[in-house]
Amino acid sequence: MGQPFFSKIGRPWLIGGAIAIGVGSFVLSLNHWQQQQRANEERAIQAALANPVSDRITALGRLEPEGEVVAVSAPSMTERLGQLLVREGDRVVAGQPLAYLDTYPERKAERDLAASQLQEARLRYDAETRLALAQISEAERRRDRANEPAIAAIQAQQATIQRIQAELETANREYQRFAQLFADGAVSQQDVDDRSVRVRSLQEELRNAQANLVRLQEERRTELATANAQLDAAQANLGRVQTQVQLLSAEQNLRLAEARLERTIIRAPRNGRVLRIHTKAGETINERGILELGNTDQMYAVAEVYETDVLRVRVGQPAEIRSSALSAPLTGRVAQVGLVVAKNDVTDTDPAAKTDARVVEVKIRLDNSEPVAGLTNMQVEVAIDPR
Incomplete structure (x- = not known):
């Protein structure tokens, strides 16, 4: 028994309709995707123009x-x-x-030891310096004590010599005057001899005074040289004790110890x-x-x-x-x-x-x-x- 007419042609019609519907959907999807891509590209272009990170x-x-x-x-x-x-x-x-x-502890102990040694050296230096300065001051006083009386004695002796010289000049003039008077017969020989003895006595006194002046001057030079030598010795002793204390070495040792300590910090x-x-x-x-x-x-x-x-x-x-x-x-x-x-x-x-x-x-x-x-x-x- 044969199939109805519509059943013979119905299936191809259904298949064609399905194909048409599918193609239409694909076209619509493709158009939508293309539009979306164009929109994305436009936004990318606008973003690039606004912020050209390239x-x-x-x-x-x-x-x-x-x-x-x-x-x-x-x-x-x-x-x-x-x-x-x-x-x-x-x-x-x-x-x-x-x-x-x-x-650090060892270096700190070394620094402290060097500091104490420097302190002791400074105290010893100050004490030795004060003692040496006192010795210098005493030597200066001895020099002054030796110099001042000698100068006074020399000045007194020089005054004595000047007095004797003045008296001798007067005695010489008196002797010359009496010698002339004796030649004129106005005075006796005894008067002339008395004036001559006076002149010789003053001459001898002048020689003694001059000799004493030389002695006083020599004594002054000797005493002054001795006092100056004592002063020089006291001044030399000051330099010696200051050198023996070795204050500079103690200061350098402290600086070295401080530098070593600093290297540990x-x-x-x-x-x-x-x-x-x-x-x-x-x-x-x-x-x-x-x-x-x-x-x-x-x-x-x-x-x-x-x-x-x-x-x-x-x-x-x-x-x-x-x-x-x-x-x-x-x-x-x-x-x-x-x-x-x-x-x-x-x-x-x-x-x-x-x-x-x-x-x-x-x-x-x-x-x-x-x-x-x-x-x-x-x-x-x-x-x-x-x-």
């Missing part, structure tokens, strides 16, 4: 404190740390003691914050040093800019710093452009990233360092606007 210089970098991180160590790597005075995170000022080496080279401690009390100081110090009040981003882009970087250009650890990007400005092309230190986690790129370090001063003050060496992405 002009930015991007680079990986790291955060570091102002002046970089300073490794504080001891004068010798064989030293042992005796006492640590700070903890990680502590703020310090330049010159502040950070730690003592284990030789580890001081902060500048203001900053203790970032990391490598050596604890009792441990031997190794090549890493005792601790790391940095000024985290002002942070910098050190971007490793490819050598092909560095010629476009200038001091003062704005920059943006991003990281997944930051809730918002940071801003800053280029503060320094390096002068050496070297291998990059910061590498991306992408396996396809360049691991042996030639870069130049560019330092960017952050406008706000507070969010990253405790994130030294954190890896960041830097975008510098060269416009």
Whole structure:
């Protein structure tokens, strides 16, 4: 028995309708996708026009404190740390003691001994100096006592000589007058002889007085020379005792002991914050040093800019710093452009990233360092606007 007519033609009609409906849906979906793509492209173009990031210089970098991180160590790597005075995170000022080496107590005892020896030397120096000065003063007084009476005696003898000389001149004139009168017969020979005896007596007295003057002058010279010799001896004794005390050597020993003591005190080279401690009390100081110090009040981003882009970087250009650890990007400005092309230190986690790129370090001063003050060496992405 045959099938109805409509059953013979119904199935192809249904299949054609389904195909038509499918094609229409595909066309509609394609048109919608194309419209959406055009809208996305338009938005991308508008965003690019508003913020042309293609002009930015991007680079990986790291955060570091102002002046970089300073490794504080001891004068010798064989030293042992005796006492640590700070903890990680502590703020310090330049010159502040950070730690003592284990030789500090010994060096301090040496310094104290040198200080006491210097004090004793100064006391002995002062005592010996006072004694020598007293001896000098006594020698000066002896010289004055020996000199003043001798001068007075010499002056008196000189006055005596002047008196005798005056009397002798008068006696000579008297003798000459009486000799003339005797020749005229006016006086006797006895009168002339008396005047002659007077002249000879005064001449003898003058010779004795002159001899006494010479004796007094010689005695004065002898006594004065003796007194001066005693004074010179006292002055020489002053220099001798001052030399024997060796005050200068004691002062130099103290300075040497203080210098040795200072080498056992580890001081902060500048203001900053203790970032990391490598050596604890009792441990031997190794090549890493005792601790790391940095000024985290002002942070910098050190971007490793490819050598092909560095010629476009200038001091003062704005920059943006991003990281997944930051809730918002940071801003800053280029503060320094390096002068050496070297291998990059910061590498991306992408396996396809360049691991042996030639870069130049560019330092960017952050406008706000507070969010990253405790994130030294954190890896960041830097975008510098060269416009």
